[in-house]
Amino acid sequence: xxxxQRRLAEFAVARNWQQYHTPKNLAAALSVEASELVEIxxxxxxxxxxxxxxDPESAHRVTDxxxxxxxxxxxxxxxxxxxxxxxxxxxxERNERRFPIT
Amino acid sequence: xxxxQRRLAEFAVARNWQQYHTPKNLAAALSVEASELVEIxxxxxxxxxxxxxxDPESAHRVTDxxxxxxxxxxxxxxxxxxxxxxxxxxxxERNERRFPIT
Amino acid sequence: xxxxQRRLAEFAVARNWQQYHTPKNLAAALSVEASELVEIxxxxxxxxxxxxxxDPESAHRVTDxxxxxxxxxxxxxxxxxxxxxxxxxxxxERNERRFPIT
Amino acid sequence: xxxxQRRLAEFAVARNWQQYHTPKNLAAALSVEASELVEIxxxxxxxxxxxxxxDPESAHRVTDxxxxxxxxxxxxxxxxxxxxxxxxxxxxERNERRFPIT
Numbered sequence: 118x119x120x121x122q123r124r125l126a127e128f129a130v131a132r133n134w135q136q137y138h139t140p141k142n143l144a145a146a147l148s149v150e151a152s153e154l155v156e157i158x159x160x161x162x163x164x165x166x167x168x169x170x171x172d173p174e175s176a177h178r179v180t181d182x183x184x185x186x187x188x189x190x191x192x193x194x195x196x197x198x199x200x201x202x203x204x205x206x207x208x209x210e211r212n213e214r215r216f217p218i219t
Numbered sequence: 220x221x222x223x224q225r226r227l228a229e230f231a232v233a234r235n236w237q238q239y240h241t242p243k244n245l246a247a248a249l250s251v252e253a254s255e256l257v258e259i260x261x262x263x264x265x266x267x268x269x270x271x272x273x274d275p276e277s278a279h280r281v282t283d284x285x286x287x288x289x290x291x292x293x294x295x296x297x298x299x300x301x302x303x304x305x306x307x308x309x310x311x312e313r314n315e316r317r318f319p320i321t
Numbered sequence: 322x323x324x325x326q327r328r329l330a331e332f333a334v335a336r337n338w339q340q341y342h343t344p345k346n347l348a349a350a351l352s353v354e355a356s357e358l359v360e361i362x363x364x365x366x367x368x369x370x371x372x373x374x375x376d377p378e379s380a381h382r383v384t385d386x387x388x389x390x391x392x393x394x395x396x397x398x399x400x401x402x403x404x405x406x407x408x409x410x411x412x413x414e415r416n417e418r419r420f421p422i423t
Numbered sequence: 424x425x426x427x428q429r430r431l432a433e434f435a436v437a438r439n440w441q442q443y444h445t446p447k448n449l450a451a452a453l454s455v456e457a458s459e460l461v462e463i464x465x466x467x468x469x470x471x472x473x474x475x476x477x478d479p480e481s482a483h484r485v486t487d488x489x490x491x492x493x494x495x496x497x498x499x500x501x502x503x504x505x506x507x508x509x510x511x512x513x514x515x516e517r518n519e520r521r522f523p524i525t
Binding site for chain 3: 137145148151152156159160203
């Protein structure tokens with residue numbers, strides 16, 4: 118994941134796109150991509166949504182949007198200096214205490 | 220990342236939450252968390268947004284929302300059988316061809 | 322507005338689309354349309370965003386997305402029996418007490 | 424609706440909030456409020472979502488978020504000079520041609 122984050126950063130530098138990559142803009146772009154994922158599922162029943170990978174075209178579309186979400190998340194982490202994996206690790210530990218197994 | 224994805228899956232199983240984790244619901248939850256990131260930045264100027272990590276409370280809030288977005292993204296990938304890193308790798312290669320350096 | 326809400330309801334009935342119009346799905350569709358509005362502005366500076374209506378194509382696009390957001394909001398209100406104008410009137414009154422003019 | 428739009432504009436002026444109300448920021452705030460609506464429904468089944476107004480607390484929460492979405496939509500229309508009802512009227516006419524009744 119660190120390698121992908123670096124390639125994304127180099128990609129933006131090479132195209133002089135860093136000027137657009139304020140945290141505010143990247144957060145907006147991330148939410149737009151997340152909504153494109155929601156759009157795929159918006160009229161599906163829960164059962165239909167569970168079968169979305171059975172259709173190659175839908176499967177490709179979902180996979181592509183997942184990549185877009187991860188891309189903007191890593192670019193946001195890059196400009197903010199956040200370690201996403203460490204953040205998630207800490208969050209899971211907090212949640213394990215917050216929601217004990219009953 | 221694979222280890223975190225597995226821990227999230229075990230976390231959901233242990234709490235019997237998989238019933239809620241349809242792809243449709245996880246995509247919605249992902250977009251809700253992405254919007255919570257946007258909310259932090261919504262009234263900030265570009266310059267203020269770039270300084271968001273200087274304030275410890277904001278820094279913690281942003282880091283926490285990043286973790287939430289990644290958590291739902293990995294849970295979505297888990298139920299759909301998507302390899303997020305491979306998806307992003309393929310996407311970057313497509314984008315390198317689509318936006319050649321001029 | 323009541324007339325438009327009724328036309329939207331008749332439009333859905335005539336096409337047998339009510340089956341898709343659960344509150345959950347309409348809320349998702351509303352958020353997707355709101356994100357399409359965000360997408361128009363995501364890389365713009367504050368100043369550029371203020372001039373978005375100067376370009377006829379952008380102006381049309383923004384106007385169209387505004388219509389989509391209002392359409393789904395009214396359809397959601399229709400299925401839930403919410404009076405959107407009364408809800409907003411009550412909200413403004415609460416906010417006038419909550420944020421007194423200093 | 425025009426009266427509510429005017430009250431919202433006066434509300435912002437009286438608190439000197441117009442400086443924050445760029446179209447970009449208002450679109451982001453609108454999408455954040457739309458996501459707060461989605462959040463209410465995110466783990467509900469379609470059937471549970473259809474019954475959301477039966478519980479007074481949920482009903483209040485949904486009504487409040489509907490008001491927030493409409494508030495930001497009208498404030499966006501105010502700063503951009505868009506007539507939301509005319510936009511929706513035009514959109515419905517286009518959709519009636521685009522999706523003829525079969």
